[in-house]
Amino acid sequence: MPRHTIARALSATGTALHAGVPVTMLLAPAPAGQGIVFRRADLGKAIPALYDRVGETRLGTVLEEDGASVGVVEHLMAAIAGAEIDDLLVTLDGPEPPILDGDSLSYLALLDQAGRQPLDQPNDQPRTAIAVQRPVMVEHPQKDGSMARAALLPAQSLSYHLEISFPTPVIGAQSFDFAFSAQGFRDQIAPARTFGFLSELEALNKMNLARGASLENTLALDDTGVVNREKMRFADEFVRHKILDAVGDMALAGAPLIARFEGSRSGHGINNALLRALFADPANYRRVELG
Numbered sequence: 130m131p132r133h134t135i136a137r138a139l140s141a142t143g144t145a146l147h148a149g150v151p152v153t154m155l156l157a158p159a160p161a162g163q164g165i166v167f168r169r170a171d172l173g174k175a176i177p178a179l180y181d182r183v184g185e186t187r188l189g190t191v192l193e194e195d196g197a198s199v200g201v202v203e204h205l206m207a208a209i210a211g212a213e214i215d216d217l218l219v220t221l222d223g224p225e226p227p228i229l230d231g232d233s234l235s236y237l238a239l240l241d242q243a244g245r246q247p248l249d250q251p252n253d254q255p256r257t258a259i260a261v262q263r264p265v266m267v268e269h270p271q272k273d274g275s276m277a278r279a280a281l282l283p284a285q286s287l288s289y290h291l292e293i294s295f296p297t298p299v300i301g302a303q304s305f306d307f308a309f310s311a312q313g314f315r316d317q318i319a320p321a322r323t324f325g326f327l328s329e330l331e332a333l334n335k336m337n338l339a340r341g342a343s344l345e346n347t348l349a350l351d352d353t354g355v356v357n358r359e360k361m362r363f364a365d366e367f368v369r370h371k372i373l374d375a376v377g378d379m380a381l382a383g384a385p386l387i388a389r390f391e392g393s394r395s396g397h398g399i400n401n402a403l404l405r406a407l408f409a410d411p412a413n414y415r416r417v418e419l420g
């Protein structure tokens with residue numbers, strides 16, 4: 130199986146979810162073995178999309194290196210992983226990719242337009258996966274006294290199981306199982322939109338967060354339900370979006386995983402801690418060539 134990039138460069142402009150500023154994103158083909166790299170054109174700096182570059186994870190996964198950062202990479206990373214693109218250069222003129230529709234489907238549409246291109250495969254740049262060899266688990270206590278957990282377990286193929294539980298009955302308890310495939314990702318996971326609570330918006334805005342959030346890109350919840358209910362695509366869209374986030378965060382492993390991901394109330398922080406725990410011990414995983 131060869132590595133893949135995109136066939137042609139293509140750009141899109143939109144709003145940064147947190148910074149609230151317009152951003153133009155250029156997706157461009159990259160050479161075999163480069164992986165996914167973000168470039169801040171405005172700062173003249175590049176950051177590889179890898180777990181050990183993750184800094185802040187409170188409201189989105191932020192890559193940081195050498196004084197530069199790129200925020201909210203997870204929805205785009207999920208689309209790139211879902212489209213099975215291995216090598217890609219993402220150039221931005223601002224601090225985050227444009228949020229577009231708050232899902233991965235809008236990024237998949239761009240990748241479709243750009244076309245998937247097999248890369249000539251010198252023997253030293255095969256398409257590899259990371260096969261998990263023994264269970265790795267992390268736990269983080271939550272503010273409400275509950276425990277957030279995430280685990281990677283040895284498995285024959287990549288799958289995700291996620292459970293969430295929110296005190297508001299609008300979300301309540303939801304769980305979802307997803308056996309990864311490119312088509313399954315496109316149909317079941319990629320359309321799920323990000324969500325947020327209107328009661329938190331003012332405080333977030335004061336911290337210069339969620340300044341680009343709108344009823345077009347975020348499912349907005351209040352005490353009575355989803356304010357923009359007509360935007361919902363699934364009854365269990367919230368847990369599906371959490372899987373979307375996990376797919377994006379796991380893509381920062383730098384190669385596809387062969388493992389079962391299990392998460393309970395998990396988020397970006399614990400997802401990143403999980404990859405750090407995985408790679409902390411070489412006995413936890415094995416690199417395998419995808420044939």
Ligand SMILES: [Zn+2]
Nearest residue numbers: 203323370374
């Ligand atoms: Zn998200």
